[in-house]
Amino acid sequence: MSRFWSPFVESLVPYVPGEQPKGRTYIKLNTNENPYGPSPQALAAIRAATGDDLRLYPDPNAGDLSDAIAATLGLPSDSIFIGNGSDEVLAHAFNAFFRDKGPVLFPDVTYSFYPTYCNLYGLPFRQLALDSAYKLDPGDYMGPCGGIVIANPNAPTGIAMTLDKVEQILRQNPDVVVVIDEAYVDFGAESAVQLVPRYDNLLVTQTFSKSRSLAGLRVGFAVGQPHLIEALRRIKDSFNSYPLGRLALAGAIEAWGDREWFDFTRKRIMDERDKTADALGGLGFEVLPSAANFLFVSHGEVAAENLFAGLRSHGILVRHFRQPRIANWLRISVGMKEDCKALLDATECVISGKTQPVRAGSNDFQRDQ
Ligand SMILES: *Cc1c(COP(=O)(O)O)cnc(C)c1O
Numbered sequence: 210m211s212r213f214w215s216p217f218v219e220s221l222v223p224y225v226p227g228e229q230p231k232g233r234t235y236i237k238l239n240t241n242e243n244p245y246g247p248s249p250q251a252l253a254a255i256r257a258a259t260g261d262d263l264r265l266y267p268d269p270n271a272g273d274l275s276d277a278i279a280a281t282l283g284l285p286s287d288s289i290f291i292g293n294g295s296d297e298v299l300a301h302a303f304n305a306f307f308r309d310k311g312p313v314l315f316p317d318v319t320y321s322f323y324p325t326y327c328n329l330y331g332l333p334f335r336q337l338a339l340d341s342a343y344k345l346d347p348g349d350y351m352g353p354c355g356g357i358v359i360a361n362p363n364a365p366t367g368i369a370m371t372l373d374k375v376e377q378i379l380r381q382n383p384d385v386v387v388v389i390d391e392a393y394v395d396f397g398a399e400s401a402v403q404l405v406p407r408y409d410n411l412l413v414t415q416t417f418s419k420s421r422s423l424a425g426l427r428v429g430f431a432v433g434q435p436h437l438i439e440a441l442r443r444i445k446d447s448f449n450s451y452p453l454g455r456l457a458l459a460g461a462i463e464a465w466g467d468r469e470w471f472d473f474t475r476k477r478i479m480d481e482r483d484k485t486a487d488a489l490g491g492l493g494f495e496v497l498p499s500a501a502n503f504l505f506v507s508h509g510e511v512a513a514e515n516l517f518a519g520l521r522s523h524g525i526l527v528r529h530f531r532q533p534r535i536a537n538w539l540r541i542s543v544g545m546k547e548d549c550k551a552l553l554d555a556t557e558c559v560i561s562g563k564t565q566p567v568r569a570g571s572n573d574f575q576r577d578q
Pocket of ligand 1: 293294295296297320360364390392415416417418424427428429
């Protein structure tokens with residue numbers, strides 16, 4: 210609080226990202242980063258782009274990257290909007306499509322950035338309860354509203370919805386934009402991109418952060434019919450015409466083209482996810498069916514908060530949300546095989562009530578607060 214803050218600034222409820230610890234070597238399973246690293250071709254392209262050309266502004270509409278994505282998806286280039294991470298794309302979509310129409314609808318358990326965007330842009334919203342298995346009933350998404358946003362697969366549950374349900378929501382709401390946030394779609398869900406030619410109210414967002422392991426580069430995109438893409442461009446060009454730098458554009462084009470690395474790494478993650486889910490089930494966890502690169506788990510006997518603290522003392526970071534309905538759940542990103550092994554060992558230790566793990570240098574992992 211400061212006397213220079215407006216009541217508006219004071220009213221904001223910013224999103225809280227997962228911690229990015231400095232100076233310690235944690236096994237980071239808390240922010241859904243991809244453990245395999247970006248395509249080597251993408252890294253080479255980024256290095257090659259670090260030259261004198263950096264004095265020049267980048268292409269404001271990321272034409273080459275849009276063309277590459279559009280060609281793969283079988284759509285015209287003006288169906289693609291590129292942004293500085295899909296968070297930015299989502300923010301522009303809220304700003305462009307959800308104003309002055311009624312409450313924005315989204316599930317009660319979902320990506321916590323959605324209410325944050327609503328607060329930022331002054332949009333009323335209504336959170337509709339998922340059922341007791343954390344599944345969404347498309348029948349709930351009816352009647353007058355200002356727009357709809359749904360993460361598929363959902364976060365932090367990992368549960369995917371089939372495309373016939375997405376279509377039901379689109380058909381029930383022909384006069385508002387329905388945004389499908391597909392940040393995790395490449396880990397086992399069906400993409401709504403194929404519905405874009407048939408629904409003028411559908412906007413799909415995806416990101417390079419998770420399945421292409423480029424969270425640090427900040428590249429995301431939206432797919433929709435040209436009239437929606439044009440609206441996003443109008444917002445972008447009223448805010449920041451150059452959301453992606455030359456290095457990001459160079460890296461993203463190569464990452465998009467390196468299908469082999471993409472498939473190799475995501476298959477390994479899906480495989481490790483399923484094995485880890487089974488193993489956690491064996492340790493007494495309820496594990497929601499995940500189509501993402503993380504697992505959402507709850508233990509019958511040990512409270513999530515205690516597991517979170519116990520794992521942290523073993524040098525493993527996971528995510529715990531202090532929110533209604535999910536306070537006893539942990540979201541665990543899928544790491545490499547050895548990360549998941551360490552997770553399972555530490556979890557077993559914490560559950561059985563053993564204190565510190567036997568491991569050299571474990572004092573390094575003491576909490577500092
Ligand atoms: C990670 C994530 C995003 C966006 O990530 P960016 O890094 O901004 O592209 C969007 N939605 C959900 C549900 C996510 O988990």
